[in-house]
Structures are given as C-alpha cells and as structure tokens.
Amino acid sequence: MRRRAVITGIGIVSPSGMSTGEHWETITSGRRRIGPISQFDASGYPTTIAGEVAGFDVTGRVDGRLVVQTDRWTWMSFVAAEQALGDASLDLSTLDPYRVSVIMASSSGGNAFGQKELQRLWSRPDRTVGAYQSIAWFYAATVGQLSIRHQAKGPSNVLVSETAGGLDSLAHAARMIDRGVSVVLAGGLEAPLSPYALACQVRSGRLSERKDPESAYLPYDADASGYVPGEGGAVLVVEDLEHALARDAPVIYGEIAGWGVTHDGEHTVRGSGGSQRQYTRSMRLALDRAAAAPADVDLLIPDALGVPENDATEAGAITEVFGEGGVPVSTHKALTGRIYQGGAALDVATALLAIDRQAVPASAGTHTPAPGCDLAFVPETKQAVVDVAMVSAHGFDGYHSSVVLRRYQGRT
Template sequence: MSGSRAPRAVITGIGVVAPTGIGAEAHWKRVLAGEHRIAPISLFDATPYPCTLAGEVPDFDAQAWTDTRRIVQTDRWTHLGFAATRLALADAGLAEAGPADPYAVAVTLASSSGGNLFGQRELQRLWSQPGRTVGAYQSIAWFYAASVGQLSIAHQFKGPCGVLAAEAAGGLDSLAHAVRTIRRGTPVVIAGGTECPLSPYALACQLRSGLLSTGTDPDTAYRPFDAAAAGYVPAEGGAVFVVEDLDHARARGAPVIYAEVLGWGATHDGRHTTPDREPGAGHYARAMEVALRAGGAHPDEVALVVPDALGVPGYDRAEARALRSLFGPTTPPVSTQKALTGRAHQGGAALDVATALLALRHDLLPATAGLHRPAAGCELDFVREPRRPRGDLALVCARGFDGFNSALLLRRPPR
C-alpha cells in the first residue's frame, strides 16, 4: 500500500463455462445473438419430474481441463471450476501453476449446494448395493468448499482462501471479499463461482421450493419480469475471475483491465423464501445504495443494471420496486440473459458479472432475453435492442434465497 491509499482492485481475467459456451468469447457471441440454450436435462433421466428443462454446459469434457486423478476425486461443479479458472488465468496472462510467490495468489469462490452428482451416485450405492459403502472421496467431493480447496492445490495458490455461502448473492460477495483480500496485501485473488445443481436429489430440493418453472418449451419456460413469468429454470456453470491490485496489474503488463470493482453492498431480509409471499424491497434497495455510496457514485451515473431476475412474479415485482426506490421512476437500462441460460445460483450471479464486464469492454448493452410483455409492476427501462451505454458504470444485483441481498458496482477504465 502506498501511503494511506487503499489498493484499487481490477478484474484482469474472465473464465466462462456456461450453457452459452466455454470461454468469454463464445458466451458473448450467443448473448448478442439471443440464442436460447435451455434444453431437456441430459445429465440424468428427468422425465418423472415436473421440471424437465435446464441449462447445461455444452460438450464439456473434464479431461480437457484437469487430470484423471482429480476428476475421480471431485464433482462436476469442481470440474467446471477447473475449466473456468484456467480460462481466467490464460485471459489474464498469468501462470496456471507454480507462481513465483504462491502466497501472492488467493482463492475465494462462492458455493451453493456442493457436489450433487458425486453425492447422488455415492449415496445411491450406499443404500442400493449389498456392500453399503461410499467412495473414499465422498466427504471431499460434495463438500461446499471442495472447489476452493482443489483449485488452490492444483495451482499451488497459497494465499488466504475461503468460500462464500449466500446462494446467488455469493457470486457477488466473492468479488467483494476478493477486494478486501487485496487491500490486506494479497495482490491476486481468484473469485467467482460455478454450480451444478442438476441431479435427482438437487432437482427435488429445488422443486420443493415451489419456485421452479414447469414449462416444457425451452424458449418460454423462463421469462423474468414478463407477464407470463412462472418460475426459474435451473442451470449449471458460472464464471471465475482474476481480481488484481491495479498497481500489480500495471507492473506486470496485464493484457486487459476489464473494470475496477468500485463498490459493493450486502444486506439481509431475515425472511424465508416462499413462492406465495412477496418479499420486501427495502433491504435489497439498500444493498444497491450502499454499493453506489461505497464507490462514490450517483445513481444517474449508472449505465447498466443486471438484475437477479428470478422469474417468480412476486420477486420480480419486488426487484422492480427496489430499483425504482433507488433510481426513481426512470431507471437505468436493465438487461438480463438468464432466460437464455437458466439460473445457476451463485454461478449465475458470477456469469452476470462476466456479461456486464463484456458489455463495458465492447461498449454495447445486450438486449434483455425472454421478455415479451412486462408484467404489471415490472415496468423498467429494459434493453430491447443492443445499444451503446451512456456511461462507464454497471451495477450487478443478486438475491440469495432466505434473505441475502448483494450488489456490485463495476467501472470501465478510461479509454
């Protein structure tokens, strides 16, 4: 730290592994094309379930991203994390393993539900086979901190490591924690998160919430803020980022600086998430207000809002109220692509950050997906056609189940 000035944290690498493709370029291309990537679930037979659709990462081969030994020890959500991390490191121009100072790189990811497919397989073996055993890696692979541990070991990153558990809000909280870690003296932090909530048990848990869409048309099953909204479609994937001290990034000649993490805010409603009770908007709006205040920004300066976009009518209305309470009747442009991909919990929030970064980078706001007619109470300035942003600030928002609220403010560097 120079004098009393706190280090500035910037994002220098993006790794996307999502239904829209593997790599930031593939994701951005499909977002601009408005290409729906929701399809019937293929990871297991979902035909007996009311919800049969999901967003799955296409043509994902774990062996292309890590070795066989780690594959058998870990779940698919960690495999996705291996891929996203390698992509982020390559994008940032950083070594994948054996950094000169391993204590200069930390890992702080978010987690929602852990290793679902691995746990499902092992527990089915426990209860259905005579041996009544589980594999030696069961306690590791489905643990919510498994990806953080495995990635730090694989890449020999020995800085302060941790995991954030706040459902979708954790995808933003991980970047906020990364900034704190940088301000405490660690120059590089791997942040973000991936998810794979697609197993019979995981799907049953989500169905129990009453928030899932049971639509059968992949193009219309998930329609946030729309008059026909009827729940969300689950998804896997997410994004991982290299968050870096600005001085460190400049000194090493980082190829790209996408944006500065300018501010963040987090609050909690203290209320259980249910489909029949419309949540309040006050705490959510406060998280956004705190993010702007922490970044020294005025609401009028925000050029893009990426919302949580749950697709449940009451929650969409509450999110619209929160935005209007902060910005007034005329909100900044609002854009969400979850109708293309599904909702990947904390991985989805991280993916929203990637989309916002790419929008700032390309100076282009992508059109909102899946919106035909806004529902009553959800009248916002939705981006209907791609347009140029009027400013350099993007606000990404997320609500985690059972009361978590987070907002992250990003600023594009000067041209």
C-alpha cells in the same frame, strides 16, 4: 490509501458458451440455450428442462486420477480458471503463493458425485460410500482443489449465500486485495443437475414446469411461471491494480468500485418476495461505497428470478433507487437458466464485457411486463457508453447483494 481491486481475466463455462466470445455471441443474439435435461432421465419430474453446458469434456484437461476424486462442478472450475488466467496472461507459479487467494461461491457442492455415492450407499449390502465422497461433495471442495492446483496459499474462502454469493465473492476478494493479497480467483460455479438435486429444487415451488424453452423462463413478464435451473458460471481474476500495472496486464476489464450486502433478517416463506427495503439498501450501499450516483450507472444486470412476487420486489427496489426508467436493464438468464451463485458471477462477466466492448446487450425473456415490472429493458444490442455497471442478486432466504463495476480509465 485503499488498494484498488481490478479484474484482469475472465473464464466462462456456461450454457451460453465456453469462452467470452461464445458467451457474448449468445446473449447479444438472444439465442436460448435451455432444453430437455440430458444428464439423467428427468421425465418423472415436474421440471424437465434446464441450461446445460453442451459438450463439456475434461478429457486431457484434468488428470484422470483427479477426475475420479472430484465432481463435474469442480471440473468446470478447473476449465474456467484456466481460461481466466490465460486471459490475464498470468502465471501464478511466478508469484508469492501466500499472496494468491481463492474465494468462490457455491450453493450445494458436488451433486453428481453425491448422487452416485448415495445410490451406492442404499443399493449395496455393505452400506458404504467411497473415500472421496466427503471431499468431492463438500461445498468448499472447488476452493480447496483450485488452491491446490494453483498453489494458492493466501487466505481462501467459500461463500454460501444463494445467488448473492457470486457477488459476495467479489466483495470479499476486494477486501483481500486491500489487506495485501496480490491476486484472487473469484466468482462461482454450480452443477445442480442430478436426480436428488433437482428434487430439492422442485421442492421450493419456484421452478417453472413448462416444457417449451421459449415460454418456460420469463422474468418480469405477466406470464412468468418460475425459473429454469442451469449449470456453470465464471471465474474472474481479481488483481491489485498496482500489481496489474507492474506486470503490464494485457487488459483491465474494470474495477470493483463498490458493493453492498444486506439481509432480510427473517425466514422467507413461500409466496413472499423478500424485503424491498433491504434490497434497496444493498444497491445504495454499493453506490455509496463507489462514490457514484444512480444517474452514473449505465447498465444494471438484475437477478431476474422469474417468480412474480420476487420480480415485483426487485423491480420495486430498482425503481426506488433509480426512478422510473432511470437505468437500462438487461438480463439473460432466460437464455441460460438460473445458475444460482454461478449465475451472479456470469452476470459480472457480462457487465465487464459490456464495459470492454462499450455496448449494452439486449435483455431477454420479458415480452409483456407484469404490473410494477415495467423497467427500462434494453430492446436490442447497441453500442453505448458503459463506464459504470451494477450487478444485483436477490437470493432465497433474504440475501441481497449489489456490486458496482467501473471502467478503468488510467490507460487506453
């Protein structure tokens, strides 16, 4: 019999807030948290606004020696994991360390640390970098640091599949639970705001160049012009159901009921929105694994890239699976920026909070839907039955992932 994977803790570090309460308040009120980039002078770039985690400070929360060895991206993971474990009332030091895993997602690693070391390399006559460059910048650094910090010695991995990775981490966590692990720290975070990192993102041609936060990021809209980058994400405590029940976990937000992962099988060229067929397959695979029908889904949180051709592909896939207006759709990236793999993990947190609060949050950023993108966007936050939610991601270069979350009804 398959061991069931449930989520018992949520930790959030995001432009929308640094707690589940702050995040929920931001998305339900429709408050935009994007604005001019403050971490460096971005005035020379075509994109000058982003979603930043305001007031983020690890002073007193992370040992000073570790701060100088790691990047802002890893600091965020420390804080989010601390929140998630506290939310789950789980002390990992009391568990068998070989049954605790860390499975996270990241697109590019420690950008600010790498920026500092690159500037050192090219500005000094000795042409050297610091000793911690390789372990702070490396895309798996956060997984390594979290596993050391919490003495997690079970199978650990980092997923790199653009936005889809934030969902792939949950699918892999569920597989690890089924193979005998008791607890997995899953999710994803990103800190892609540094001069060279922004230059790389601008090169894609998908970023919005508008200066007004109100109009810069408009997914599915007739006036869409690209997306705004953001930082942060979420850490989720994924736990074996029987383990959670045995320790009387204070809350079970939901169960990872199904997942589907597909790929276009070809390089995505600029101007292509990717394969609607493969995106559709990922949704149907997730539903099949969850033994759910499209009509069972009470809320869908999509990728919502804000690039017209990608939005059209995603909207087409949603309509193909659910029918016209067949599922309530809500997206909040217009409020926070697109946080890449951290954004997908944050969407999962939003879906779990919707299940927990039995409410659907209002969708943000779409005023006049573009042709083919007239989905059933949730116009305002309202109480509603949310037993099943789907989160989908439509990553660059052909990655597609969907996850189905189901309310745990074993106890009230």
